[in-house]
Amino acid sequence: MTGRYSDHDVEHYDRPRRRTRPRTKERPAYDDAVDGVVVTVDRGRFTLLIDGQKVMAMKARPLGRKGVVVGDRVRVVGDTSGDEGSLARIVEVRERVTTLRRTADDDDPVERVIVSNAEQLVVVTALADPDPQPRLIDRALVAAYDAGMQPLLVLTKADLADPETLLSTYRSLGVPWVVTQRGGDLTEVRERLHGRTSVLVGSSGVGKSTLVNALVPTAYRDVGVVNAVTGRGRHTSTSAFMLELPDGAGWIIDTPGIRSFGLAHVQPERLIEAFPDLDEMTEDCPRGCTHGTDEPECGLDEAVEAGTADPDRVASFRRLLAARSEPAY
Numbered sequence: 001m002t003g004r005y006s007d008h009d010v011e012h013y014d015r016p017r018r019r020t021r022p023r024t025k026e027r028p029a030y031d032d033a034v035d036g037v038v039v040t041v042d043r044g045r046f047t048l049l050i051d052g053q054k055v056m057a058m059k060a061r062p063l064g065r066k067g068v069v070v071g072d073r074v075r076v077v078g079d080t081s082g083d084e085g086s087l088a089r090i091v092e093v094r095e096r097v098t099t100l101r102r103t104a105d106d107d108d109p110v111e112r113v114i115v116s117n118a119e120q121l122v123v124v125t126a127l128a129d130p131d132p133q134p135r136l137i138d139r140a141l142v143a144a145y146d147a148g149m150q151p152l153l154v155l156t157k158a159d160l161a162d163p164e165t166l167l168s169t170y171r172s173l174g175v176p177w178v179v180t181q182r183g184g185d186l187t188e189v190r191e192r193l194h195g196r197t198s199v200l201v202g203s204s205g206v207g208k209s210t211l212v213n214a215l216v217p218t219a220y221r222d223v224g225v226v227n228a229v230t231g232r233g234r235h236t237s238t239s240a241f242m243l244e245l246p247d248g249a250g251w252i253i254d255t256p257g258i259r260s261f262g263l264a265h266v267q268p269e270r271l272i273e274a275f276p277d278l279d280e281m282t283e284d285c286p287r288g289c290t291h292g293t294d295e296p297e298c299g300l301d302e303a304v305e306a307g308t309a310d311p312d313r314v315a316s317f318r319r320l321l322a323a324r325s326e327p328a329y
């Protein structure tokens with residue numbers, strides 16, 4: 001950079017241009033629009049569910065560059081018949097209740113919303129084969145708390161190893177967990193998923209497809225090979241897709257393409273809000289305190305010294321805090 005552009009210019013450049021006419025006058029009224037939900041996205045084409053029926057759609061021009069992601073509640077016009085070859089148009093994205101996002105990182109240069117409107121982030125981890133990666137679990141937890149989503153640990157392959165070692169790492173944070181294995185009883189998992197929308201993340205080989213298949217037997221024709229939503233041949237989906245659990249028991253969003261979270265966007269204040277008891281202890285922290293290990297006079301240290309805070313819980317919170325600035329691998 002030559003210094004030709006001041007910060008002010010850059011900021012101005014990033015801002016959308018002010019419109020000369022009020023927006024509403026440029027826009028046709030969409031009184032006839034219907035509601036739908038985005039269940040998958042593939043190369044600019046969106047699969048929506050409208051009244052339980054699959055409908056293909058594209059973005060209408062007024063949406064401009066606004067992203068439309070899996071989980072979005074949208075308003076749709078045009079051919080919403082869902083007939084072969086039909087294409088509807090998305091004219092509006094309803095306000096998102098939650099957004100799970102990732103910072104730009106080496107794999108992907110753009111900060112993006114991954115999915116919207118999910119209440120729970122299910123971190124699927126094998127107890128062995130492959131061995132658990134606590135750093136990746138930590139990162140997923142940070143992403144969940146930042147998104148305002150409840151985390152759930154699903155520990156798979158319980159036939160191969162005991163969960164105790166791993167659980168001891170997360171107990172003081174109070175993260176809910178369930179243990180599963182292939183062919184095992186899924187009652188507890190189903191209870192945890194019931195009545196809400198959950199996003200499943202997990203590294204390759206942890207048994208996520210096996211789990212999704214057990215929960216939604218029609219999900220794949222072949223574990224991890226065919227995308228049931230697009231119905232397209234033998235290819236492994238790399239984008240997220242949403243499925244309804246049998247008997248309307250809730251929704252799950254599988255995320256085959258997501259292996260890590262870039263977390264640089266996560267603010268310490270946002271993270272600590274997920275732990276109201278700790279948050280309360282930081283009320284008298286010095287201005288700008290990040291509540292990390294090296295902070296002088298952090299209320300968390302004072303609470304530990306006074307015996308009012310669980311040192312393990314504080315240490316675990318700080319481990320999550322530090323995970324924000326560590327490399328993903």
Ligand SMILES: Nc1nc2c(ncn2[C@@H]2O[C@H](COP(=O)(O)OP(=O)(O)OP(=O)(O)O)[C@@H](O)[C@H]2O)c(=O)[nH]1
Binds near residue numbers: 205
């Ligand atoms: N021992 C044991 N193996 C399991 C269990 N669940 C799944 N597996 C095996 O683990 C391997 C990976 O399972 P998948 O369900 O394909 O794992 P995934 O997480 O979807 O992996 P990707 O397809 O790479 O995303 C397969 O060989 C499964 O048969 C389990 O509970 N116990």
Ligand SMILES: [Zn+2]
Binds near residue numbers: 285295297
């Ligand atoms: Zn502090």
